[in-house]
Amino acid sequence: MRTRDINNASNIEKKLCGYLYGTACADALGRPVEHLTLEQIQKKYGEEGILELPSNSPWTDDTQLMLVLARALLRGAELELPELMDKIAEELVLWLDEPDLGAGATTRGAALNLRDGIHWSNSGLNSKTCGSLMRAGILGFIYRNDPKKLVKVALASGRITHSHPVAEAASLAGAYAVKLALDRIEPMEMFEPLLEVTQGISPEFTQALKSSYITAYSDIEDEEGLKKLGQGWYADETFALAYFCILRYPNDYKKAIKTAVNITGDSDSVASVAGGIFGARLGVDAVPISWIEALKEKEILEEMVGPLLEKYFQLSGSKLRS
Template identity: 80%
Template sequence: MDSRTIDIEKKLRGYLFGMACADALGRPVEHLTLEQIKEKYGEGGISELPPNSPWTDDTQLMLVLSRGLLHGAELELPGLMDKIAEELVLWLDEPDLGAGATTRGAALNLNDGIHWSRSGLNSKTCGSLMRVGILGFIFRNDPEKLIKAALFSGRITHFHPVADAASIAGAYAVKLALDGVSPDEMFLPLLRVTEGISDEFTEALKGSYEMAHSSLENKEALQKIGQGWYADETFALAYFCILRYPDDYKKAVQTTVNITGDSDSVGSVAGGILGARLGLEAVPISWIEALKEKELLEEMVAPLLEKYLQVSQNKLRS
């Protein structure tokens, strides 16, 4: 294995474990207010993963999407979406880890035989955003396919302009992270790839960037951005935290989950992006060791790396 392949493998592990650990850290506090979090965990909020910490539907659905990619990333988009839709139907038999009504409703539509192009529900919640980062890995070297795959795979469950823009941004941010682009330098490329899709998302992205560069304290800025139940807010909150702590995975993730809102989803998005940028070594070893079912993530590394290399080679030949 050459040095470039070793490096991308470390970043893949950084993405997978970075996302899952952040997801698990946010899980116990998702439905608590910031005041309740502090009352339970102290003034600093939740800061460490206890042993045997499970992840939520965020990581579960990222793995569902990953399996779809393993079965069809090299296919044209309609064929790939068929594979992803098949995995979403199979997911209905997995344990319920807290998935939203939109994703489950869309999967039930698929199970009833409704085509993936019509299965999505009109919703701007964050279920499509939270799972798409893995697309940024697989299609890192094919940005055109990356953008289209993020858009169409998101629409399988969430059919709304806000969800469209957030899905593209979530996947593209991971691609940029793998390319070594700093969070600050991600701003203009993210604006460009989401331009004209959703005014709500554009305003949220701009607001996140401006507040991260302001003198506002984290608590005040995060409250202004929102609670993260809708995809534009989810991405904006995550982006704010990685802008504030671009080289500190742990601090960024701790900041994302100690909010009044969708702690695990905001954490998942930020943790995946920073994990991809900084690599596995940035994720605390104690968090990885505390993660329940971490072997399921490890089992995905080799096949996902192989698929990444296959897709990248195919792109070079075309």
């Protein structure tokens, strides 16, 4: 392998690890406080809220379902959309036998529809919750160099569980933001491409994206800005809150994630979306090593790196060579 190819492979591996660990660590930090109000968080953890991952911290369904989608991509990312969606449907059915890490009723209901024989084109529920957004980032990695397919797969793989336009737009934004992060696009400069790629899908999402950008660059304090954007239970709010944290702290993963989890709302989902985008842009070195070491079952992420890299280079037309 030429030196340039080796350097490129090494850089992509760091970005992939950044995405995987950035997602999982942020998810795990938010897990204990997901259903607490900010006041309850501060009462339990102090005025600054939860700040560190304790040893052996588990992730939630956010990371679990991202890995479900990743396994489907390993089985068939190169396939045409109908065949790939069959693989995703199969993995969602298999997921029903995995431990329940807190998955929402929409994703579980859609997976049960698939198990009952309902075709993936009709299995999704008309819900604007964030279950499809939280798993979508891995698509931005796999299809980084094929944006047309990225858009198609992000929309279709979102609809398999969440058919509401808000969820569709958010899923696409979540995937496309990771692609932009890998392309070294600064968070501020992501706004126009995200606005363009999601245009016409959901006016609610468009408004949330604009509000996130405007609020992040206003004089409002973090706490009030986050309250203004919502609580994150719906996908447009989830992405808006995550993007706000990235815009406020574009080069500080730890500060951005601590800001994301210390909210009244869906702490783990907001943080995991932000963490994945952050990690994809800045690489694994941006994620605190103490947090990575504190992750429970981090070997599962380690085992995914090689196969996902191989799939990435296969789709990019330049396989890894030893």
